[in-house]
Amino acid sequence: MSALHTAERGSATWRLIKAESTLCVRDKVAPLWGIGFPLVLLIILGSVSDLRQPVEGSGGLTYFDLYVPVLILFNLAILATTSLPTTLAGYRENGVLRRMRTTPVGPARVLAGQLVANFAIAVVAMVLFVAVAGLGFGVDLPKHLPGFALAWLLAAAALLAIGLLVAALAPGRGPATAIGTVLFFPMMFFAGLWIPISQMHPLLRDIAHYTPLGAGMGAFQDAYLGHFPSAVPLLTLTAYAVVCAFVAIRRFRWE
Amino acid sequence: MPPVIEVRDLHKRYDDKIAVDDVSLTVQEGEIFGILGPNGAGKTTTVECVEGLRVPDRGEIRVLGLDPLRDRAELTRRLGVQLQAGHLPERLQVAEALELYGSFYPEPADWRALLDGLGLADKAKTRYAKLSGGQKQRLSIALALIGNPRVAILDELTTGLDPRARRDTWDLIEGVRSRGVTIVLVTHFMEEAERLCDRLALIDAGRVVMVDTPAGLTERARIEQRIQFRPSRPMDDHLLTSLPDVSGVTRRGESVIVNGNDNALNAVTTVLARNQIVAEQLRVEQASLEDAFVQLTGKRLEPGPR
Numbered sequence: 001m002s003a004l005h006t007a008e009r010g011s012a013t014w015r016l017i018k019a020e021s022t023l024c025v026r027d028k029v030a031p032l033w034g035i036g037f038p039l040v041l042l043i044i045l046g047s048v049s050d051l052r053q054p055v056e057g058s059g060g061l062t063y064f065d066l067y068v069p070v071l072i073l074f075n076l077a078i079l080a081t082t083s084l085p086t087t088l089a090g091y092r093e094n095g096v097l098r099r100m101r102t103t104p105v106g107p108a109r110v111l112a113g114q115l116v117a118n119f120a121i122a123v124v125a126m127v128l129f130v131a132v133a134g135l136g137f138g139v140d141l142p143k144h145l146p147g148f149a150l151a152w153l154l155a156a157a158a159l160l161a162i163g164l165l166v167a168a169l170a171p172g173r174g175p176a177t178a179i180g181t182v183l184f185f186p187m188m189f190f191a192g193l194w195i196p197i198s199q200m201h202p203l204l205r206d207i208a209h210y211t212p213l214g215a216g217m218g219a220f221q222d223a224y225l226g227h228f229p230s231a232v233p234l235l236t237l238t239a240y241a242v243v244c245a246f247v248a249i250r251r252f253r254w255e
Numbered sequence: 256m257p258p259v260i261e262v263r264d265l266h267k268r269y270d271d272k273i274a275v276d277d278v279s280l281t282v283q284e285g286e287i288f289g290i291l292g293p294n295g296a297g298k299t300t301t302v303e304c305v306e307g308l309r310v311p312d313r314g315e316i317r318v319l320g321l322d323p324l325r326d327r328a329e330l331t332r333r334l335g336v337q338l339q340a341g342h343l344p345e346r347l348q349v350a351e352a353l354e355l356y357g358s359f360y361p362e363p364a365d366w367r368a369l370l371d372g373l374g375l376a377d378k379a380k381t382r383y384a385k386l387s388g389g390q391k392q393r394l395s396i397a398l399a400l401i402g403n404p405r406v407a408i409l410d411e412l413t414t415g416l417d418p419r420a421r422r423d424t425w426d427l428i429e430g431v432r433s434r435g436v437t438i439v440l441v442t443h444f445m446e447e448a449e450r451l452c453d454r455l456a457l458i459d460a461g462r463v464v465m466v467d468t469p470a471g472l473t474e475r476a477r478i479e480q481r482i483q484f485r486p487s488r489p490m491d492d493h494l495l496t497s498l499p500d501v502s503g504v505t506r507r508g509e510s511v512i513v514n515g516n517d518n519a520l521n522a523v524t525t526v527l528a529r530n531q532i533v534a535e536q537l538r539v540e541q542a543s544l545e546d547a548f549v550q551l552t553g554k555r556l557e558p559g560p561r
């Protein structure tokens with residue numbers, strides 16, 4: 001009996017994940033802005049020969065080499081500031097979560113389904129970007145692969161936790177979208193989308209190291225150069241993940 | 256047999272507004288129990304407390320012997336719920352929604368049959384956002400029944416449906432009841448209450464005014480009958496006004512309109528027969544539940560739900 005129950009629950013959870021993934025894809029924000037746009041950017045930038053110059057203070061990595069992790073972070077930032085919070089705040093606003101409260105499965109698993117769906121999209125994006133950069137434009141894989149994987153996992157956890165926090169704090173879908181957009185640009189700035197971090201004003205560079213994407217970039221850069229990422233960026237990412245997730249779970253309202 | 260739903264001394268306020276003042280109800284196994292009342296009476300608040308969605312300030316609630324707040328897991332498995340305002344993700348298709356919700360329950364119903372019964376069979380592949388208001392409403396009824404619940408609570412069952420869909424839905428609900436499912440129906444449609452409900456609770460301003468069968472409620476309100484006919488030859492009103500069961504006689508064109516109590520029809524036809532007058536185009540207007548409602552609460556049921 002209890003095994004049967006567990007099996008049923010498992011299948012309900014699995015169906016929820018599948019449904020939420022399908023909905024994420026149909027929503028188009030994640031595939032278009034989270035994967036398509038950065039991928040096109042990657043291909044365009046890869047064709048600009050000026051970007052194949054080494055960046056000063058980046059251990060021999062070229063501008064284009066640095067764009068690969070920047071675009072991986074771009075993908076995470078889109079999911080965290082646009083896809084996830086807008087969807088969840090919309091679910092709350094439209095009574096989707098409230099309706100789930102009357103079923104045996106409950107609304108927490110909808111949240112989990114959304115997180116898993118966004119995580120899966122992020123994995124696809126990361127693998128795709130690394131592969132296209134490598135096969136299409138000769139960018140080497142990160143030299144320290146386990147370090148890279150750990151950095152990516154922590155960055156994904158930090159960013160999804162931030163997305164969850166936005167969904168928890170925003171009163172509705174509209175505010176969630178607004179907060180997400182306002183967060184997106186400074187976060188991407190500190191990832192080095194416009195100026196590589198090493199070229200920033202020293203004060204901005206110091207700030208960058210403690211922003212989620214700046215820390216992610218620091219850890220990625222270490223891994224690309226062949227070191228295990230240093231403690232500061234890893235701890236920064238972990239702190240963002242833990243604190244944001246904690247506050248989000250405490251503050252999340254189903255209706 | 257213990258009651259399926261038992262509510263005792265329920266009280267719930269929102270900030271400074273008392274939504275449910277003092278509500279007690281018992282719903283028996285297998286019946287369709289109606290909760291009837293004007294907008295803002297506290298119907299939705301009452302059933303949402305029963306569903307465990309709201310926390311009452313005071314009072315006892317048992318559903319199938321379970322506490323809606325403490326025994327949530329068990330309750331949600333056996334209780335089907337249609338929320339007055341309940342929604343699905345916009346891009347979810349009808350069939351996907353039903354399969355998904357079906358997977359939440361140990362013994363789900365056949366969703367294709369449900370769709371057929373609700374006239375939604377050709378919408379299986381349609382996204383939620385593309386459904387009309389009435390179709391969304393019918394889907395939410397289907398979702399309330401997908402888990403093969405023992406008890407279903409349906410809030411504003413047919414609001415937003417056209418008359419034909421409304422009748423189809425009533426048929427479906429009667430079919431569900433005939434399988435032994437206990438149903439609580441929140442409504443502000445008199446016709447719906449009269450047609451479907453075995454018993455009704457009349458709620459007004461957060462209180463239960465009375466609980467009775469639809470016929471009993473009408474009777475208790477002591478509404479007069481109205482008899483209308485065209486006499487086959489001229490007659491004197493006094494013939495009728497002198498009857499003790501008749502309270503008033505008026506004329507409209509060639510028609511005579513008689514108001515009176517339950518016996519008035521008998522008395523009138525007897526007098527007419529004695530005077531060799533034939534009552535042509537005879538019509539008797541039964542007091543409706545709507546009249547009873549106005550009589551009992553001094554209020555009209557408003558057209559829109561809230």
Ligand SMILES: Nc1ncnc2c1ncn2[C@@H]1O[C@H](COP(=O)(O)OP(=O)(O)O)[C@@H](O)[C@H]1O
Nearest residue numbers: 269272274293294295296297298299300301561
């Ligand atoms: N969440 C809420 N916050 C504040 N007041 C509410 C809330 N929900 C309902 N009310 C108020 O409580 C009263 C009863 O509402 P409700 O239970 O929805 O009545 P009904 O379903 O009979 O129309 C109404 O006056 C309504 O305005």
Ligand SMILES: [Mg+2]
Nearest residue numbers: 298299339561
């Ligand atoms: Mg209501």
